Amino acid sequence: MHLRNIIALLMVLAAPLAGAKVSEEEAARLGQDLTPGGAEKAANGDGSIPAWGGTIRGLPPGLDWGGPGTVYPDPYAGEKPLFSITADKMAEYAQRLSVGQQALFTTYPKTFRMDIYPTHRDFRDNATREERTAYNARHAELYNGDDGINGYNGGLPFPIPKLGAEPIWNSRLNSPSADQEGYTDDVAVYPNGTRALRRGTTYMKVLFSDPKLPMGADFKSISKYSAYIWFAVDEPVRDKGTITLILEPLDYSQTPRSVWRYLPGSRRIRQAPNVGYDTPDGPGGILTIDDTLGFNGAMDRFEWKIAGRQEMYVPFHSYRFDDPALTEEQLLTAGHANPDYMRYELRRVWIVEATLREGFRHIYGKRRFYVEEDGWNIAIAENYDGRGELWKTVLINSIYAYDLEGYEKRTQMFHDLRAGIYNATRLTNWTKPWNFSAEDRGADFYTPANLRKSGRR
Numbered sequence: 400m401h402l403r404n405i406i407a408l409l410m411v412l413a414a415p416l417a418g419a420k421v422s423e424e425e426a427a428r429l430g431q432d433l434t435p436g437g438a439e440k441a442a443n444g445d446g447s448i449p450a451w452g453g454t455i456r457g458l459p460p461g462l463d464w465g466g467p468g469t470v471y472p473d474p475y476a477g478e479k480p481l482f483s484i485t486a487d488k489m490a491e492y493a494q495r496l497s498v499g500q501q502a503l504f505t506t507y508p509k510t511f512r513m514d515i516y517p518t519h520r521d522f523r524d525n526a527t528r529e530e531r532t533a534y535n536a537r538h539a540e541l542y543n544g545d546d547g548i549n550g551y552n553g554g555l556p557f558p559i560p561k562l563g564a565e566p567i568w569n570s571r572l573n574s575p576s577a578d579q580e581g582y583t584d585d586v587a588v589y590p591n592g593t594r595a596l597r598r599g600t601t602y603m604k605v606l607f608s609d610p611k612l613p614m615g616a617d618f619k620s621i622s623k624y625s626a627y628i629w630f631a632v633d634e635p636v637r638d639k640g641t642i643t644l645i646l647e648p649l650d651y652s653q654t655p656r657s658v659w660r661y662l663p664g665s666r667r668i669r670q671a672p673n674v675g676y677d678t679p680d681g682p683g684g685i686l687t688i689d690d691t692l693g694f695n696g697a698m699d700r701f702e703w704k705i706a707g708r709q710e711m712y713v714p715f716h717s718y719r720f721d722d723p724a725l726t727e728e729q730l731l732t733a734g735h736a737n738p739d740y741m742r743y744e745l746r747r748v749w750i751v752e753a754t755l756r757e758g759f760r761h762i763y764g765k766r767r768f769y770v771e772e773d774g775w776n777i778a779i780a781e782n783y784d785g786r787g788e789l790w791k792t793v794l795i796n797s798i799y800a801y802d803l804e805g806y807e808k809r810t811q812m813f814h815d816l817r818a819g820i821y822n823a824t825r826l827t828n829w830t831k832p833w834n835f836s837a838e839d840r841g842a843d844f845y846t847p848a849n850l851r852k853s854g855r856r
Contacts, residue, residue: 420550421559426536429558435529437536437558438772439747443710447745451773453523458801467802467836473718474521474799475742480514484712495711495745497769499781499792499814503735506816512738515712518745520773525804527610528554528575534615541565545698547650551618553607555775563703566749567694567768569775572625575805576835577608583833584826587683590819592733595682598634598830602840603627607649618649625649627845631853639663643671644850651697659847661854668851676700677762683822685791685815691824692808693768693777693795694753700761701753708749713771713778715744717796717809723828730828735821736812741794747772748779755785763790771797774806791815802836809833 429435434451442450459474484492486508503511531554538550545564548556556572557565580602587595604627607618628645632638640663648654658671675696677687689696720740730737753766764785771778780793796809814821827833
């Protein structure tokens, strides 16, 4: 690291604790005028965002589902769009569209469309996570700049955010799934309609979502890691058999991300240095490592601020997009995914801006995130180059997972507006459904020793 980078980082880490804890009076709002997760309970002025009901935990009455590892049925399958937004109507709805969405209309005026459906606020989180979230509201606070949390007990860390990094931490730590697995496709779609595929199996253990986590324990006393990730490639053929093991820390300033890779050609394991930040990832090469799920990894290269709250049309309740009956040609059209299978709802979002710190390097000079307040997932992201020009627009689907009683991220679409390429990741239409209630493989599974053993079988 350059000397001035080191000095800048030391200044960040030497800053006093930000004092992000809310007061008792503020925390008491949870479950009153705020939902247990911190969203506004009330409807908006014209009722287009209804009041939070929170009447359903788990599978809605009357809906049939085969259980974990099978396709989640759409609870709103019979609904029709209220209206559609096209390029010639964009100006009429601009106040509720992100800059990145408007750029998609401008770039693809003949094909990009947003179908707007009724907004639903029927579901709620499971009771244990709500209890942990209430605890965090009174105890959790950032330290080491933005890269660590004290007093975090699982669940949402910051249901009443005050600092710019806090809504992003909510999105990073909101998964209700302790053990999950997916056999998924990442597909890059080029302007002429040709595609590049990466297919593989992911196993993930999310330690802070373990329901056995003791209530009231600071997560740091349990583990210095937040998640273990195992990814084995099946396609393309040249990469078949490559396995990557990732140990994700909770505090990147204290514990670096650890990555090991098994390479079948040499039948050896190598520890991969510097896998993070803007390291390219995925087919097409338009994603960075820290693009995954909207944002992940160390936060120290950016300055974070809350830029406001807004009502916006964002991807939500995206069950239809996962329909296994769809063909690749139907779903992944040139320029962007087929609008027929996207669902947008009017939701309240927190807008967070991240600006590259002076003296630090990243391919993005600025990033903007739109974090939906009921599920606390990043629904839209925008990435700008060093000159401040919009470069990439990201749309992220989400669903309510009935078995987990909570919202989970699903397919993510990263659009390079200059190259005309987009990458859809975590697709399960042509493999098998993502299983958010998977077998607990144990911590010993996620070790270099097991990676060596598995790779040589």
